[in-house]
Amino acid sequence: MISPRSQTQKRGNMDVRRGFIFLCCLIAFTCADPVKFLDCGSSTGKVAIVDITPCASQPCQLHKGQSYSVNVTFNSGVESTTSKAVVHGIIAGVPIPFPIPVEDGCKCGIECPIQTQKSYHYVTSLPVKSEYPAIKLVVKWELKDDNQKDLFCIEFPVQIVS
Numbered sequence: 001m002i003s004p005r006s007q008t009q010k011r012g013n014m015d016v017r018r019g020f021i022f023l024c025c026l027i028a029f030t031c032a033d034p035v036k037f038l039d040c041g042s043s044t045g046k047v048a049i050v051d052i053t054p055c056a057s058q059p060c061q062l063h064k065g066q067s068y069s070v071n072v073t074f075n076s077g078v079e080s081t082t083s084k085a086v087v088h089g090i091i092a093g094v095p096i097p098f099p100i101p102v103e104d105g106c107k108c109g110i111e112c113p114i115q116t117q118k119s120y121h122y123v124t125s126l127p128v129k130s131e132y133p134a135i136k137l138v139v140k141w142e143l144k145d146d147n148q149k150d151l152f153c154i155e156f157p158v159q160i161v162s
């Protein structure tokens with residue numbers, strides 16, 4: 001026979017399980033996995049993590065008219081007083097310059113001068129204009145140091161959707 005006490009306990013367990021499932025869904029929805037990227041020749045730094053939010057599944061679907069947050073965590077192997085971001089959209093193998101609102105990496109979460117063997121978070125926004133075509137493309141994102149060398153160079157696929 002089931003005593004009233006163990007029934008209460010059972011119900012309690014159910015609530016805990018439901019709460020856990022709910023929490024997992026919430027986490028999966030809000031903090032998606034780091035973006036899978038290709039290193040395209042980071043020569044004076046090393047990339048640790050690339051995050052794009054929101055990006056629920058990969059390749060990231062970028063909706064026209066929305067803005068996305070890009071967060072690249074990297075380690076610097078050089079000293080540099082400046083850092084400049086250069087972004088290209090690679091469409092059918094052809095890199096096309098992709099203008100971003102702020103080119104200066106030192107205004108995107110990086111404290112300049114950049115020091116050797118220090119970890120930095122480059123954080124900026126990527127607005128997706130409504131006039132962009134709804135296509136799949138590869139984004140190539142570079143951050144150049146004083147000598148035009150890449151502190152990081154990453155490539156990741158995205159899909160622009162309406």
Ligand SMILES: *[C@@H]1O[C@H](CO)[C@@H](O)[C@H](O)[C@H]1NC(C)=O
Nearest residue numbers: 049051071072073109121123
């Ligand atoms: C950027 O990503 C790193 C590593 O995941 C994290 O520690 C940091 O808080 C993020 N910064 C912002 C502004 O999201």
